[in-house]
Amino acid sequence: MVYRPWAMDLKQMIEIFTDGSSSGNPGPGGYGVILRSGQHYKELSEGFRKTTNNRMELLAVIKGLEALKTPNQQVTIYSDSKYVIDAIEKRWVYGWLQKGFAGKKNKDLWLRYLDISKIHQIKFVWVRGHAGHPENERCDQLAVAAGKQKNLLVDAVFEMENGRVNLL
Numbered sequence: 001m002v003y004r005p006w007a008m009d010l011k012q013m014i015e016i017f018t019d020g021s022s023s024g025n026p027g028p029g030g031y032g033v034i035l036r037s038g039q040h041y042k043e044l045s046e047g048f049r050k051t052t053n054n055r056m057e058l059l060a061v062i063k064g065l066e067a068l069k070t071p072n073q074q075v076t077i078y079s080d081s082k083y084v085i086d087a088i089e090k091r092w093v094y095g096w097l098q099k100g101f102a103g104k105k106n107k108d109l110w111l112r113y114l115d116i117s118k119i120h121q122i123k124f125v126w127v128r129g130h131a132g133h134p135e136n137e138r139c140d141q142l143a144v145a146a147g148k149q150k151n152l153l154v155d156a157v158f159e160m161e162n163g164r165v166n167l168l
Helices: 053-066 082-089 092-098 107-117 134-147 156-161
Strands: 014-022 027-037 040-051 074-079 121-126
Touching (some): 014 134, 027 134, 040 053, 040 134, 040 156, 053 074, 053 082, 053 107, 053 134, 082 092, 082 107, 092 107
Parallel strands (some): 074 121
Antiparallel strands (some): 014 027
């Protein structure tokens, strides 16, 4: 067999930059995501009328992963959220799962993350928030702007768990 590096099935590394925000915590909030791979670049964001910063940080990661069209991708996720990164890297989320998330918040999102994370090879990198990291700063801008939009989405699980659901 002849070695032909140009014939190899090379997967392009995908970078996902994420940030979440909430004004009031809980309050209106949003997430921002940048997906980058080679020459490809995409921004995602959405705002919610009542949520928390941690929910938006985690939702940003989920939305970034859900945006990938091909399974089994090598993905590096950059986040300033110790909540998200520590829960995953230190494997706390798996202990929470075994205990049915008793006493833990954001079960719906953690289950969603665990589901989507199974189909990719994911590495996390922590970045200091508000420290001049260009992509993190852009994600913060996207998240904050999304949370200030009119006609914000309803984070129905959060509002139901916190006794307020008015879908009108």
